[in-house]
Amino acid sequence: MPVSFARTKLDALPVVDMEADRLARACGLVPPSIHWTESSSSRGSGRLDEGPAPDVDEGANAPSDPAGPPGWSIRPRARSVRIPQRTTASQGTPSRPRSVSEPASIPAFAPSSPRPVLRSLREILDQEGVQLDGCLDVQHVVERWRRPTSERGLELEASSQGLGAADLKTFGSPVSVAVKCGSMATAMGGFQHAIPWVVFACIEELNRTGIYQPGLFRSVPHRNRLSLLIESFDLPLPAAPSRTLSPEEPICPLVHPTPSITRASLRMESMADICALLKSYLTDLPEPLLDENLTVALYQYCVHPSIVRERLESESTRDPDYGMIDGEYFTSHNVHTPVPSHFAPYAALMTPSEQRTAALSAESSQILIAQHLLRLAPPPLCSLFAYLFGFFTQLPLSPDNGMTLEDVSRMFGRVLSGDSTVSRRHSVLMWLLERWTRISEGLFDVAASKDGDEDEMENTPQT
Known part of the structure; x- marks a missing residue:
């Protein structure tokens, strides 16, 4: 084999700078590609080409590497990208980073008057054609809210107990x-x-x-x-x-x-x-968290309509797998809400999803009334009641503990409700527990008071 031919094939192998290649990859630059071109002077000679010309600014001084191959002498400079900064209306001191800034403050639940809730509840009952004073002692509600809450008032409250x-x-x-x-x-x-x-x-x-x-x-x-x-x-x-x-x-x-x-x-x-x-x-x-005054009102305005609706609905028109309230995991009670009576002729034509939607829609006003009645409890009692119910409704999710909503009503009935009638107290607690997901949603947003409403009770002369 001729010596010149062997020398030509050896010269065709490019010398790759591995250190430069590693630095290029570390900097996020694509290393130049190696492809073969045929020289006009010698057949089979190879060279290292950069492919497409890099996009560099004209007049920029590119650094050179004399130790590397000719194709690596000019490297494309990484293009700098300017990220637009957020601007505020006031060009003052920039805001602190989120890690060192104060967290968003959450307002405290401390209403001082039940009158905004009473006013909103009266409007809802008027639309339903029901009188507020029929089952609720409004004066008793206001008197419970008038109990002093200062440090000196705590002693007076304790002495009253x-x-x-x-x-x-x-x-x-x-x-x-x-x-x-x-x-x-x-x-x-x-x-x-x-x-x-x-x-x-x-x-x-x-x-x-x-x-x-x-x-x-x-x-x-x-x-x-x-x-x-x-x-x-x-x-x-x-x-x-x-x-x-x-x-x-x-x-x-x-x-x-x-x-x-x-x-x-x-x-x-x-x-x-x-x-x-x-x-x-x-x-x-x-004292119980809900006194007898609120418990009786809950039964008359919320529980009793559901009982009447259930009696009006024939058992034969209900699907046994339909009507679970707020999650179908309370299977131990198998509580069903029937289709409203005005939907009964069309119940056979409804899909299970439509029947469930109709049943929930029929109780929407009762849920809203229940939210208002719970808000009429003094704030410390209302907060503790909601916190306990949020815990009690999670117990049936774990069947291993053996706790059902019936057990919760039986064990803590006297604490949660002050109704002397056991059957009525049990019905109210079961109705609230089974629908607590809907009741708790927006419970503390009902009857948002306007400016001046919170001081209305203090300005009202006591009788």
Whole structure:
């Protein structure tokens, strides 16, 4: 084989600068491609070509690499891209980064008057052709809201409950006193609500570990340990105004340690002891969260229309798989809502989805009335009621714990409702529990008060 031919093939192999190739890839530049061209002087010679010309600015001084191949002497410079900055109307000091800026504040749920809710409820009932004063004692509602909520007023409220100034503690005191002794701030419906921190601690720990355990609220607690927990969580009313705790802080009261107050956490406690602690606090409440006045109104305006509608609907016109309210997971109750009576002739022509929509539409006014009636409870009681119902409606999602909505109504009926008639109280609680998903949506947005409405009660002369 001729020597010149062998030398030609060896010369055709390009020399690739691996270091330059690595730097080019690290900088995000596409390395130049290698392709073969035939020279006019020698056949089979190869060269390293760059392909398409890079888009570089004219007159720009490109850096050269004398050690590399000829094709690598000129590299395309990375094009700088200017990102447009957001501008505000005021060209003042730029805003701080989100990581160091203050979080968006959530308003506290602290209405001072029930009159905006009463006014809105009266308008709704007038459209339904129902009188507000027929089943609701409006004066009693207003009087409950007139209870003082200041530190001095707490003593008056406690004395009205048969308690002394030294007895102002978490257990056995009104909810308005308990939130002053120690509370946790939790967000519900776009507002901050002060929840007695013993309730917050128990429910948060049960949600974390105990909601899936069998025997929930049925297992026997350790008596001595329960007594110690009650003693630790029975916080007194502080001398200075108490500070509402933040959910980011540990689940324990931020108070100065005393022989009777510890900073123990519930994370090491058993499920039975935590459930017993929660039940002990709720059982010791001096008054139910919903008094008999509101419970009777809920039955007449909300529950009774559903019962009448169910009686008017024939069992033969209902599909047994239709009508589950707010989620079909409450299968243990098999609660059905029949098609409204004016839809009965067309029920056979409706699809299951249309029948379900018609049934929910028939109760829309009852849901709205129920929201207004719940809002007529004093704010601390309304917040605690909504927080507990949000927890209770999650229990049937885990069949392992053995808890149903019937069990919730039976165990906590006296705490949640003050109706002396057991059957009516049970009907009201079951109606609320089964429809809580719809009731809780927008519960704290009903009857948004205008300017001046909140002070209307204070300006009204007492009779």
